[in-house]
Amino acid sequence: MSSELPTQTPTSLVKAAVLGAAGYSGAELCALLTRNPHFELCFAYASAGRKAEPFSSLYPRFQQQVDVLVEPWTDDEIARIKGKVDVAFLALPHEASEEVAPKLMAAGIVVVDLSGAFRLKQADLYPKFYGYEHQHPALLNEAVYSLMEWLDKPLPQLISVPGCYPTACTLALLPLLKAGLVADNCIPVINATSGVSGAGRKAALNTSFCEVGLNAYGFFKHRHRPEIEQNLGRKVVFTPHLGNFKRGILATSVVTLKAGVTAEQVKAAFHHAYANKPLVRLTATSPNVADVDGTPFCDIFWQQDGEQLVVVSAIDNLLKGAAAQAMQAANVKFGKAETAGLFAFAKAGVL
Structure with a gap:
C-alpha cells in the first residue's frame, strides 16, 4: 500500500469522502463531517445504479445544512478524488468495503471502514459468519480495530470501526475482565435489543416498522458474536433481538464474579476504565435507549448480588455504534480533539 499519506497542518481542513452516503450510517457521517470544524465533506457516493441527487433530497431535514451531491460510485472515482481527499469513510456492505479499501489505500487515502470486512483477525471465520471467503487476509492484521475507549496503539491507514452490538457489549464487560474480577469459567450471557434502523434503510417486510414487535434472532450464529468474543478473550452466549423502535441498542450482560469480589472493586473497575473517557457515562439508574x-x-449501569453481576449498556446504534465512533477515530487519526463535532450533533440525527 502507499506510504505517501496526506499530511495536515494545524489549521488545514481534513478532506473527506463518504461511500454509502444514502444509507443511515453514511448519512449520519455526512452530517457529522459537516458539523465538525476540522473536516470538510468533499464527496459523497451511493451505489453505482443510483442517479446523482442532493443529499437533502434523500434526507429533507438537512436542507440548507448538508450541501453535498450524492453521486454514483464507480472505481473510476478513485482517480478523481486522489490528492483531493485525505480520508474515505466506507459505510458499505462488507464485501464491497473489502474490495474498495485496498484501492483507496493505494491512492494514499486513509480508510475508515464501518463494515465488518476487517474486524475479525481470523480469515476462516468469514465464511461461517459473513457468508464469503475473505480475499485480503493480510489486511486483517494491518487494520486496527477502533474501539476508541480501549485503543492501545496508533491508528494506521486502515481503521476498522467496531460493530454496534459489540460496542455496547464490550464497553460493558471489558473493565471487569481487565480487572480480573470475572470468574475464570464464566461464559457471559448477553441479551441485546436493537431498533429497526440496525437493519439498514432498504425496505424489507421483516423490518417494516408495522411488522416488528419484539423477537430474538441469530441464535449462536450472529456475525457479531465472534467479534465480541475476540474483544473479550472468551466465549459468550449472545442473543440479539429486534425491537419496535427506530434507533438504539440496549444490552443486558450477566457474568459470575470471582468469590469475594466486592461492590467497591466493581465500581473501581468501571471508574478506572472510564474516568477520562468523555463518551462513556456511568449512570445511577438503568439506561434507556431514549x-x-x-x-x-x-x-x-450495573447491579451486583453476591457473585452475580448484571451490566446494562445503551448506545445509539447509528452514532456510538457506527458514525460517531468512526468520527471519533478520524479525529484522533488526524490529531484533532477526540470529540470534535460530536457534542454539537446530539439530537440532530437522520431519523
Whole structure:
C-alpha cells in the first residue's frame, strides 16, 4: 500500500469522502463531517445504479445544512478524488468495503471502514459468519480495530470501526475482565435489543416498522458474536433481538464474579476504565435507549448480588455504534480533539 499519506497542518481542513452516503450510517457521517470544524465533506457516493441527487433530497431535514451531491460510485472515482481527499469513510456492505479499501489505500487515502470486512483477525471465520471467503487476509492484521475507549496503539491507514452490538457489549464487560474480577469459567450471557434502523434503510417486510414487535434472532450464529468474543478473550452466549423502535441498542450482560469480589472493586473497575473517557457515562439508574438516541454516548449501569453481576449498556446504534465512533477515530487519526463535532450533533440525527 502507499506510504505517501496526506499530511495536515494545524489549521488545514481534513478532506473527506463518504461511500454509502444514502444509507443511515453514511448519512449520519455526512452530517457529522459537516458539523465538525476540522473536516470538510468533499464527496459523497451511493451505489453505482443510483442517479446523482442532493443529499437533502434523500434526507429533507438537512436542507440548507448538508450541501453535498450524492453521486454514483464507480472505481473510476478513485482517480478523481486522489490528492483531493485525505480520508474515505466506507459505510458499505462488507464485501464491497473489502474490495474498495485496498484501492483507496493505494491512492494514499486513509480508510475508515464501518463494515465488518476487517474486524475479525481470523480469515476462516468469514465464511461461517459473513457468508464469503475473505480475499485480503493480510489486511486483517494491518487494520486496527477502533474501539476508541480501549485503543492501545496508533491508528494506521486502515481503521476498522467496531460493530454496534459489540460496542455496547464490550464497553460493558471489558473493565471487569481487565480487572480480573470475572470468574475464570464464566461464559457471559448477553441479551441485546436493537431498533429497526440496525437493519439498514432498504425496505424489507421483516423490518417494516408495522411488522416488528419484539423477537430474538441469530441464535449462536450472529456475525457479531465472534467479534465480541475476540474483544473479550472468551466465549459468550449472545442473543440479539429486534425491537419496535427506530434507533438504539440496549444490552443486558450477566457474568459470575470471582468469590469475594466486592461492590467497591466493581465500581473501581468501571471508574478506572472510564474516568477520562468523555463518551462513556456511568449512570445511577438503568439506561434507556431514549436517553442515548441522537447522542454519541454509551451509558453503563450495573447491579451486583453476591457473585452475580448484571451490566446494562445503551448506545445509539447509528452514532456510538457506527458514525460517531468512526468520527471519533478520524479525529484522533488526524490529531484533532477526540470529540470534535460530536457534542454539537446530539439530537440532530437522520431519523
